[in-house]
Amino acid sequence: MKKTLNLAMLGAVLASSLNALAQEPVRIGFITTLSTPAGYLGEDARDAFRLAIEQEGGKLGGVPVELLVEDDGLQPAKGKQIVDRMTLDGISLYTGVMFSNVLAAVVNAATQGDRFYISANAGPSNLAGEQCKANYFAASYQNDVPHEMAGVAANDLGYQKMVILAPNYQAGRDALAGFKRTFKGEVSEIYTKLNQLDFSVELARVRALNPDAVFQFHPGGAGINFAKQYGSSGLAKSIPMVVPVFSMDERMLAATGNVAEGVNVVSGWNPQSDKPANQAFIQAFTAKYNRAPTMYAAQGYDTARLIGSALKATSGNLEDADAFRSALRAADFDSVRGDFRFGSNQHAVIDWHLLKVQAGADGKLAEVPVKTIATAQVDSYAAKCAL
Amino acid sequence: MLLLEQLLNGLQYSALLFLLASGLTLIFGIMGVINLAHGAFYMVGAFCAAYTAMASGSFWLGGLAALAGSALYGLVIETAIIRRLYNRDHLDQVLATLAVVFFTNELITLLFGRSPPAMPTPEWYGAFVEVLPGLMYPVSRLLFIGAGLLVAVGMWLLINHTRLGMLIRAGADDHEMVGALGVNIGRLYTLVFVFGCALCGLAGFMAAPLLSVEIGMGEKVLITTFVVIVVGGVGSVRGALVGALLIGMVDSLGRAYVPPLLDQLLPAETSGALSAGLLSASAYIVMALVLLVRPRGLLPARA
Numbered sequence: 001m002k003k004t005l006n007l008a009m010l011g012a013v014l015a016s017s018l019n020a021l022a023q024e025p026v027r028i029g030f031i032t033t034l035s036t037p038a039g040y041l042g043e044d045a046r047d048a049f050r051l052a053i054e055q056e057g058g059k060l061g062g063v064p065v066e067l068l069v070e071d072d073g074l075q076p077a078k079g080k081q082i083v084d085r086m087t088l089d090g091i092s093l094y095t096g097v098m099f100s101n102v103l104a105a106v107v108n109a110a111t112q113g114d115r116f117y118i119s120a121n122a123g124p125s126n127l128a129g130e131q132c133k134a135n136y137f138a139a140s141y142q143n144d145v146p147h148e149m150a151g152v153a154a155n156d157l158g159y160q161k162m163v164i165l166a167p168n169y170q171a172g173r174d175a176l177a178g179f180k181r182t183f184k185g186e187v188s189e190i191y192t193k194l195n196q197l198d199f200s201v202e203l204a205r206v207r208a209l210n211p212d213a214v215f216q217f218h219p220g221g222a223g224i225n226f227a228k229q230y231g232s233s234g235l236a237k238s239i240p241m242v243v244p245v246f247s248m249d250e251r252m253l254a255a256t257g258n259v260a261e262g263v264n265v266v267s268g269w270n271p272q273s274d275k276p277a278n279q280a281f282i283q284a285f286t287a288k289y290n291r292a293p294t295m296y297a298a299q300g301y302d303t304a305r306l307i308g309s310a311l312k313a314t315s316g317n318l319e320d321a322d323a324f325r326s327a328l329r330a331a332d333f334d335s336v337r338g339d340f341r342f343g344s345n346q347h348a349v350i351d352w353h354l355l356k357v358q359a360g361a362d363g364k365l366a367e368v369p370v371k372t373i374a375t376a377q378v379d380s381y382a383a384k385c386a387l
Numbered sequence: 388m389l390l391l392e393q394l395l396n397g398l399q400y401s402a403l404l405f406l407l408a409s410g411l412t413l414i415f416g417i418m419g420v421i422n423l424a425h426g427a428f429y430m431v432g433a434f435c436a437a438y439t440a441m442a443s444g445s446f447w448l449g450g451l452a453a454l455a456g457s458a459l460y461g462l463v464i465e466t467a468i469i470r471r472l473y474n475r476d477h478l479d480q481v482l483a484t485l486a487v488v489f490f491t492n493e494l495i496t497l498l499f500g501r502s503p504p505a506m507p508t509p510e511w512y513g514a515f516v517e518v519l520p521g522l523m524y525p526v527s528r529l530l531f532i533g534a535g536l537l538v539a540v541g542m543w544l545l546i547n548h549t550r551l552g553m554l555i556r557a558g559a560d561d562h563e564m565v566g567a568l569g570v571n572i573g574r575l576y577t578l579v580f581v582f583g584c585a586l587c588g589l590a591g592f593m594a595a596p597l598l599s600v601e602i603g604m605g606e607k608v609l610i611t612t613f614v615v616i617v618v619g620g621v622g623s624v625r626g627a628l629v630g631a632l633l634i635g636m637v638d639s640l641g642r643a644y645v646p647p648l649l650d651q652l653l654p655a656e657t658s659g660a661l662s663a664g665l666l667s668a669s670a671y672i673v674m675a676l677v678l679l680v681r682p683r684g685l686l687p688a689r690a
Contacts, residue, residue: 035492037601040501168663191646191659193667195607197598198403200396200528201642208389221607224503224599232513232527232597255599257505259513291502 025064026316028307029086031079031106032096034071037221040251041098042071045120045300047289048281049096052304055284060304061312072097076105083109092116092318095303098296100124100143100171111135114321118328120303121296125174128345129381135321137328138347139303141268142379143171146244147178149352149373150215150266154242156354156373157264159212160185162242165202165226166217167194175217175244181380185212192218199226203233213264214239219246224255231259240264245355249294253357253365261365265355268348269295269337270369278336302335309333343378345385351375388522393643394636395518399528401635402535406590407608408615408627409542410583416622416688417558418576420472421480424464424487425612426605428584432457432591433600434495437506440595446509453592454585460491461584465577473576492602501602506595531593538586542624555579559622559688614670618677620684629685633677634670641669 030049032042046069058064068091072079079102083094087109094110097103100122107127110117116135123138123145154162164179166172168191176189188209190202206214214235218226227248230236236259245267253260271282271292281301285293293301310327318324331342335350343349352373360366411425435456440449464487472480508527515523546552554575557565566572598604615634619626645665649658665672677685 037503037599037603039496039602043501168659168667189659191663193642193663197608198396198400198639200399201393201639204389204392204396205643221503221599221601221604224601225597228597228599232525234513234515234523234525251502255503255505255601257507 025058025066026060026093026311026318027066027068027089027091029083029091029094029110030067030069030096031072031082031086031094031102032069033074033098033102034069036074038074038098038219039071041121041220041294041296042096044251044294044297045096045098045303048285048293048297048300049120049304051281051285051288052301052308054288056308060308061310061316063308063311063316065307065311069096072102072106074099074102076102079103080105080109082106087112087115093307094118095120095307096300097122103127107133107136114318116318116321116324116328118303118307120299123347123379125381128347128379129384130386132345132381132385132387134325134387136346137306137342139306140299140348141350142347142381143174144178144181144381145352145377145379146246146266146268147175147217148182148380149377150242150244151179151182153264153266153354153373154179154183154185154213154215156371157213157240157242159242161211162186162213162215163188163190163206163209163211164215165190165192165206167192167196167222169194172217179215183215192222196222197225199229200233203229203235206239207233207235211239214241216241216243217247220252223247224252227252227256227260227263231256236260236262242266245269245295248357248367249296250292250367251294253367258365260357261359263357264370265357265367266373267295267353267355267367268350269298270351270353270355271295271298271367272369273336273338275336275338277334278338281336298336302333302337302340305333305335306331339376341376343382344387345379345382346387347379347382349376349378352377388519389643391519391522392524393640395524395528395532396643397636397639398535398632399531399635400639401631402531403590403594403608404612404615404635405535405628405631406538406586406593407612408619408631409538409624410586411612412616412619412622412624412627413555413579414583415616417555417562417579418469418473420469421477421484422469423481423484423609424491425583425587426607426609427488427491428457428461428587428605429591429594429608430495430600430602430605431460431491432588433506433595433598433604434499434504434591435588436592436595437504437600438499440507441504444507446507446512449506449595450589450592453588453595455588457588457591458581458585461581461587462577465580469580470573470577488606495602503599503601506600508596512596527597531597534589534593538589539628546624551578611670614674616684618674618684620687622688623684623686626684626686626688633685634673637669637673638666641666 070082092115094117103122119138123142242264309332313327354370355367432453436449436453439452615630619630646662649662
């Protein structure tokens with residue numbers, strides 16, 4: 001209560017004195033998922049975002065910022081409540097939502113008027129095409145691209161016949177559709193249940209179909225279940241797997257253990273890229289949090305530094321929305337993911353990499369880069385956006 | 388051959404459900420407590436197994452730690468909270484045990500963080516056995532089925548052939564009368580609760596190498612476990628066994644055969660949505676059908 005009161009008072013002070021505006025910190029609403037088994041996604045993005053602020057001594061782009069973190073619990077309704085409360089408090093810059101269903105509930109309130117939302121993860125297709133928004137940026141990726149890139153990777157690896165699996169809900173169906181858009185061979189689709197624990201039945205069907213390779217989209221716990229059981233079923237030895245990074249991020253790899261060896265992972269972030277910005281990020285993150293960052297962390301860090309570049313260009317003045325928007329579009333920052341620019345629909349245009357799970361230099365399993373699948377990949381909806 | 392393999396898969400899922408349901412049904416049937424926190428003990432078991440096995444390098448020590456950890460945590464929770472709920476109504480029990488779920492989730496997050504750990508397994512665990520000519524089945528899943536079988540036989544012996552089992556049966560029928568006859572009913576309750584928690588620990592240990600060891604893993608399986616005990620008949624271990632087999636088999640065989648069948652009968656768009664709907668509802672459809680015919684479940688504890 002006291003905090004809200006303080007915030008309200010702070011808001012009043014801000015409104016009454018324009019002069020004071022330059023000194024007051026820019027407040028950033030960070031709505032993300034911290035509870036539930038998927039809480040590690042939000043945790044990594046938040047920690048990386050905080051790291052970027054800390055490295056500048058409480059500033060981004062030389063402008064003091066204050067990060068207000070709230071847990072949406074992976075519930076769209078809760079996300080909506082938080083964003084409504086934050087807009088009442090006068091916050092006009094938002095980021096942090098991990099999941100597309102929560103983002104759908106948050107995005108309208110967070111982009112109305114002169115407010116801005118910059119996505120650090122979810123990139124649903126409806127916001128990339130005809131309904132793209134002037135004040136909405138996806139610094140992460142567009143949802144379909146990782147799956148399309150997995151299709152390209154499967155073509156490159158010479159697979160002709162594949163079994164593709166995903167849970168039967170919107171993102172799962174989108175994943176399979178994205179994969180089929182680029183994959184040239186023959187596919188058999190198997191839909192799993194959302195929150196399914198045991199995959200033995202599906203794995204027996206995979207064995208009977210005997211494909212060249214398997215593509216599967218199961219983020220978080222379900223992906224760990226799948227990979228563990230894929231390994232223990234012996235399929236991992238005979239039928240390779242091609243997955244988007246959501247199905248095998250660093251934390252999932254640590255939880256899956258040795259049976260994950262040999263999995264092909266498609267990612268927009270190459271953790272072993274020797275780009276100085278990337279190496280510095282990984283070192284700083286690991287030193288501070290004592291764990292390896294995931295691509296959720298990489299995207300969170302990029303989002304923070306993108307915001308920093310726009311704050312710098314506008315001296316922290318969010319009142320002039322057009323100037324802030326142009327500054328964001330310029331994307332004048334050193335991305336840990338390599339070359340970065342925004343497409344015409346304000347979605348990240350980045351390179352995509354094929355990684356392979358194998359023993360790294362220290363003998364521990366790591367996602368080791370194999371090749372670049374595509375450079376400066378524009379998503380399939382950009383052409384429909386009128387911005 | 389594929390059918391046989393799918394039957395084994397169904398049996399293995401049934402074993403997981405039985406390990407959880409047998410303890411839950413005893414607690415529900417004998418003490419009358421709706422224990423939403425039952426899944427939390429399963430999670431505690433899985434975390435104890437994974438971290439002990441990682442620290443010691445011994446798979447079996449992990450198992451021991453899972454049993455001990457879940458039982459000990461069960462003892463603490465029973466003494467501190469559950470004991471006060473026996474004479475309260477169901478709403479109080481639901482609220483209190485739900486709070487235990489949240490508390491346990493946060494406790495595990497504080498102790499171990501949000502990253503799911505990996506359970507190390509010995510070499511033989513990843514091996515395969517030729518159960519029938521031409522049918523190779525992983526040791527990991529056979530072990531699971533074996534554990535379920537062992538517990539089923541053990542429970543049968545315990546309940547039908549020991550003094551403790553007699554008291555449990557009597558307690559399920561009329562706990563006031565048992566108390567009036569001079570049996571320390573409070574201690575019996577504690578014992579049953581801790582025993583149920585140890586079974587959760589066993590399930591957690593068996594599941595740790597195959598499933599993601601994560602915060603909230605118990606809630607995912609809890610609802611199905613409740614369906615199992617309702618189908619089987621509340622308070623009846625035999626019912627839990629039959630319910631677990633029925634739900635496990637329907638789920639597994641349904642996932643194996645319904646989608647290909649519907650694909651042949653219907654156009655692709657409708658068949659996909661229909662089979663997904665049928666499969667996610669399969670356990671509830673079974674429950675509804677059973678309750679229509681036998682409102683007290685298949686093998687109710689009290690005739």
